[in-house]
Amino acid sequence: MKKNLFLFFSILAFISCNQKQEKTIISTSLTSEEKIDSTKIKTVFNSALTEGKSYEWLRDLTQNIGGRLSGSPEAQKAVEWGEKIMKEVGLDSVWLQPVMVPHWVRGEKEIATYTTNGVQKNVPVCALGFSISTPKEGVLAEVIEVKSLDEARALGDKMKGKIVFFNRPFDNTLINTFRAYGGCVGQRVRGAAVCGQFGAKGVIVRSMTNSVDDFPHTGTMSYGNLPKDKYIPAAAISSKAANILSDDLQKNPNLKFYFKQNCKTLPDAPSFNVVGEIKGSETPENIFVVGGHLDSWDLGEGAHDDGTGVVQSLEVAYLFKKNNIKPKNTLRVVFFMNEENGTRGAKKYAELAKLNKENHIGGLESDAGGHTPRGFSIDANSDNTKLVQSWKKLLSPYGLHDLDKGGSGADISPLKGENVTLVGYRPDSQRYFDYHHTSRDTFDKVNKRELELGSASMASIIYLMDKYLYSNTPVKP
């Protein structure tokens, strides 16, 4: 018996060891107003975690519609889906904003291969968005490996007739993986523009990821000012294939790489931003936007990029309604179209806001994945930045410690202005580039609680912005 009792106490020890006390949410060090806020925020979190809708919405969007590149039939279905669920949530009004979007199609699945030392190696490959197709017979050429655009430029005419292989890896020592992305993505975006100029036959680019795996990452590219007759095809290969190719080139610098892709850019297509709002109870002419982007790349299901941002944005409004929180200012939810290859939706939204003389006082964007919450980055004037940072004690019990100055998001940044407070939702970034723009960006990679905690985090900061930025902002004359 003693043995069993000892066991029991050991288990209790395990639990108590791991069971860090939930931090006191309603602390005595809070002012009475802050206690009200703290209670409201707790209500919002409880609601998201027990009656949230975002996970099932995301399942529907990702698994029943799937990848939804601008101009595709799936993007159109996503627009209809977006309008329908906004109405189901019971927003005061829901409408579509027409916008013409680029329409690039991948076509038949790409292939890439090379033979070295008598061994044929098949390479996981995908075309980059906006790339032209290869000739029908594909491209076969020797390869020159470089690590940067500057290194490529320095090659000049030496690249003529060759395939240029951009193989700069992520700097894995950067804790924020978006920074590593920023350090590499130039080769994807500008590689073909630089190399087309010197008569290269094509570019292949190492996939944008921290990991070494078999999944090619697509993403947009641009030919910039290059004359059309100098356009060359651009593709991404998996990071593991990039390592192997690099090794093989060391041993056999004259090996010939082959790839074939069938993509093309069609004429611009009609599409829509999906917009809905809860009218403000006191100053409805002042507007807060919360949004994510509805389009996604075609290879996966657009789950973390950016299905999660879409459903979390709507869940902010859902949580307000469910918990009878009436915003003083108008709370507008926007599912932006075409963030991935054009940001035409964002541009259109800002253009119409200006045209209609709308007074946007703030915005929140979720487009960094649906992982566990870490905080927000703040793009605002100095007073409002300090104000947002003063909410740290209210937000940190939920793991929201990061409240740094920084960007907000590609879709809301066109709304930027001296008195506009923009924030970007910042979940943990460690896993994001395992999935980003690949066939792995699927529903099963999203954790329900992490998603819901994100919705609640976003609703909490919108609650605070609505309450405190309100009195802080000049009312429209």
Place this chain on the structure above:
Amino acid sequence: MKKNLFLFFSILAFISCNQKQEKTIISTSLTSEEKIDSTKIKTVFNSALTEGKSYEWLRDLTQNIGGRLSGSPEAQKAVEWGEKIMKEVGLDSVWLQPVMVPHWVRGEKEIATYTTNGVQKNVPVCALGFSISTPKEGVLAEVIEVKSLDEARALGDKMKGKIVFFNRPFDNTLINTFRAYGGCVGQRVRGAAVCGQFGAKGVIVRSMTNSVDDFPHTGTMSYGNLPKDKYIPAAAISSKAANILSDDLQKNPNLKFYFKQNCKTLPDAPSFNVVGEIKGSETPENIFVVGGHLDSWDLGEGAHDDGTGVVQSLEVAYLFKKNNIKPKNTLRVVFFMNEENGTRGAKKYAELAKLNKENHIGGLESDAGGHTPRGFSIDANSDNTKLVQSWKKLLSPYGLHDLDKGGSGADISPLKGENVTLVGYRPDSQRYFDYHHTSRDTFDKVNKRELELGSASMASIIYLMDKYLYSNTPVKP
């Protein structure tokens, strides 16, 4: 062309929006000593993220050995594996500490089923650790559902001949999921002891998880002081099955539930803690322990519980050696045996430490999964707690914001003492109970960067403890 240029700038906007600036690691607000520490910590993180070994060690342990319950052949293989890799890392000495461990075996796969409204439902089920088997023909009985041990006790003799169904779900509003676990696990541990007393035929327990899914979670239970002839079989059913059964019982309170399991407890078996150390350069008689547990439940591969803790603990020593950090005190790595069902390894380690008059000045345990780092909980006297908390500015650039008072871990807590500073590594807890004690606790659920960030976090706090607790601790006479 304008269109393409606009595209390019949009991409740059996306990047800069998401690319929160890496916080200045070496801030001007640090003292010169803190700058040295900050540089050292950065070195440790860079090293873990670029030349870490933990991920490949974990692959080997989980995929080549797999689940390794105390007393099993796999646990013995894990001991041999542990000794081998400790030697490979080049610790100054490596040895095994013999310890007798409980030896429970699951036997043939369990089954559970019931029929309601003419429909037969198969229930995902597993025996709880230390449970007795059912009779060969299984147990078939009516079911009484309860939500707590108190509710069960109140039933008294009414449960005679019945199966008691403990169906208390996790409180999902608790942000720290370990707290939700703490609120429910009593029914798993003590359910059979309470109900055996009143002549129930068996207990089935809702799995310990935040999610609603098809995976039964095993875990240890105890019959406490119950006489042996009153022992009854105890099993866990999946959370989804628990919800369905609960619904079915509403409609058909007399339905009969059937389950059959084939587990038994064999005589105690010989096993080992695996221990290795780097001798201290100044006061080698003072010891810091860093550890995780080598045993695991049998259903999965013991990846997050606690393969990650094992490989991270060894990686602390690896990072010290690789970066030529010589601890002043002895740094001892321990792979504890039998945390899951007995903590005999922990008890033996503490017993031998006392017997050998070893002076343990601190310890660090990793047994809360291998997810993204959040902080440490501190079990120490008030001065040392404040000292550890004063390192926040050095640790927070790596996402280590949580430095609260709390437990450390089941394996190191027997070393507790007035001048012993124990800390528990606290990664993000949101996904942990999706996998804990199930067949899903496999290698593929662990993210390489998250694992490595954990190793580096642990090495960083051990570096600080070694440096600053050192002068703080009375030297052994």
